[in-house]
Amino acid sequence: MKMKKENMNRRKALRNIGASMAGLLTASQIPKVMANTDNNRVALEALPTFTGPGSKLGWNSMGPLVFYPQKLPLIRLTDRPVQLETPRHYFRSAITPNNAFFVRYHMPSVPTEIDLNIWRLNIEGEVNNPAQLSLEELLNLPPNEVVAVNECSGNSRSFFQPRVPGGQWGHGAMGCARWKGIRLMDLLERAGIKSTSKQIQFQGLDLGKGPKGYGSHAFMKSFSIDDPALQNALIAYSMNSSPLPILNGFPVRMVFPGKFATYWVKHVTWIRVLDHTDTDFWTAKAYKIPATPQADTTPEAIAKHEVDMVSIGTTQLPVRSFIVSPDDQTQLLAGLTNEVCGIAFSGSGKGIASVEFSADDGKTWKKAVLGEDLGPYAFRTWRFDWTPSESGVYKLAVRAKDSDGSIQPDHTIWNPGGYVLNRIERQVVHVGKTA
Ligand SMILES: Nc1nc2c(c(=O)[nH]1)N[C@H]1C(S)=C(S)[C@@H](COP(=O)(O)O)O[C@H]1N2
Ligand SMILES: [Mo]
Numbered sequence: 001m002k003m004k005k006e007n008m009n010r011r012k013a014l015r016n017i018g019a020s021m022a023g024l025l026t027a028s029q030i031p032k033v034m035a036n037t038d039n040n041r042v043a044l045e046a047l048p049t050f051t052g053p054g055s056k057l058g059w060n061s062m063g064p065l066v067f068y069p070q071k072l073p074l075i076r077l078t079d080r081p082v083q084l085e086t087p088r089h090y091f092r093s094a095i096t097p098n099n100a101f102f103v104r105y106h107m108p109s110v111p112t113e114i115d116l117n118i119w120r121l122n123i124e125g126e127v128n129n130p131a132q133l134s135l136e137e138l139l140n141l142p143p144n145e146v147v148a149v150n151e152c153s154g155n156s157r158s159f160f161q162p163r164v165p166g167g168q169w170g171h172g173a174m175g176c177a178r179w180k181g182i183r184l185m186d187l188l189e190r191a192g193i194k195s196t197s198k199q200i201q202f203q204g205l206d207l208g209k210g211p212k213g214y215g216s217h218a219f220m221k222s223f224s225i226d227d228p229a230l231q232n233a234l235i236a237y238s239m240n241s242s243p244l245p246i247l248n249g250f251p252v253r254m255v256f257p258g259k260f261a262t263y264w265v266k267h268v269t270w271i272r273v274l275d276h277t278d279t280d281f282w283t284a285k286a287y288k289i290p291a292t293p294q295a296d297t298t299p300e301a302i303a304k305h306e307v308d309m310v311s312i313g314t315t316q317l318p319v320r321s322f323i324v325s326p327d328d329q330t331q332l333l334a335g336l337t338n339e340v341c342g343i344a345f346s347g348s349g350k351g352i353a354s355v356e357f358s359a360d361d362g363k364t365w366k367k368a369v370l371g372e373d374l375g376p377y378a379f380r381t382w383r384f385d386w387t388p389s390e391s392g393v394y395k396l397a398v399r400a401k402d403s404d405g406s407i408q409p410d411h412t413i414w415n416p417g418g419y420v421l422n423r424i425e426r427q428v429v430h431v432g433k434t435a
Helices: 002-022 086-092 135-141 185-191 298-305
Strands: 033-035 041-043 074-078 083-085 121-125 132-135 146-153 174-183 200-208 218-224 234-239 253-255 268-276 287-290 309-311 320-325 338-345 354-359 380-386 391-404 425-432
Touching: 086 320, 086 338, 121 185, 132 135, 132 185, 135 234, 146 253, 174 185, 185 234, 185 268, 320 391, 320 425, 338 354, 338 391, 354 380, 380 391
Parallel strands: 121 268
Antiparallel strands: 033 041, 074 083, 121 132, 146 174, 174 234, 200 218, 200 268, 234 253, 287 309, 320 338, 338 380, 354 391, 391 425
8 A cells, every 4th residue: 555655656756747847848849750761750840959040159069168088178069979079260270180170989989099019900801812900011001191171971960950860060070181091992902802892891990789780889881892982092090190089090090082971980990892782780771861962852752752862972072161260259340351261172072163252141252362272172271351341240151162163052951861061151240340
């Protein structure tokens, strides 16, 4: 009897908690959700925004600034897995400092130290001469270099409306570094690829607790043997003339210039030549974009399974540009020259042809001055000396054109992964009076 009464009291207490929590959201505020193909739930209505349109702190995601090993304070999205975003001001230069470079993992367990006496890069599978190479042996092979942007597919995801699941990145899930290492093809040629080979799979050291073949187990990505991305790939042991920070892939990581960062496998330890098409979750199921222009679709079309989805590896980083300064805190004055600056980049391999600046919300455009050319895959800095004659509120915009003719659209897109956004970005600024 007594037990029963206690249970009843507990149940009542729980009901009360339920009631008071429900009190925080009225029925009309609870967003409608529906399932999409990946068993994710997609909000049908706009959710309250934190980093999206209309928010005050719009450029980066909102999160605490945290210290991690070898890093300056970065913005934390999540701790397990570690996801850290680079604050906006670090993009004033074309090279992102190693200690400010963003961090993204999928597994909760990431390596925190690596014993180079034991560590070997394994070349295995459909090769005539499997190899286990120490870092020292890699350093003795002919080096190659590229300056290239590493951009997360979900960079800017928090700006999607309706909101989509996944890390709610602002614009800081990108960085540009000078990568030095050995050509993947040099190693594969030494190993002798068999004619039975179909794909090359790259696997890192980080592990999760899930079963093999599932996303929760290990991180690996594959490209087909005839994919041109393999020809350009480096196995990088140096980042901006230093060893890689552990959180960015020490001792070596893959670098696929022009391709999204999901392929840039960190702590790459197994390079496996497969005689079949990879069935692992990360290549076979994850990171899919609609096979539509600009990977644009709608939640309704996804729900009806009307959309062909393709791997994000089939595309390159679309052309993008950003205003880094001023932000909405910068003091600007009418009649004075105010420097506007930022970066542009694209993964086409052709480089940036031009960057244009608008001080009137995109109605009229003027050419910006481009900074040093560090190669077609690098950030290209740009600047514009802007002298507003009147005080007031201005909507600044920037757009870049790629040397292959691609431009940034002036409209947003939507897809369920929150991938490949490259619309023209804007910055509202307040210009004060001098008298
Ligand atoms: N080993 C390993 N490599 C990885 C990942 C991972 O989870 N594990 N994530 C990929 C993704 S999705 C991104 S965006 C980049 C991030 O690179 P960074 O952490 O050096 O900035 O690493 C890629 N390589
Ligand atoms: Mo990513």
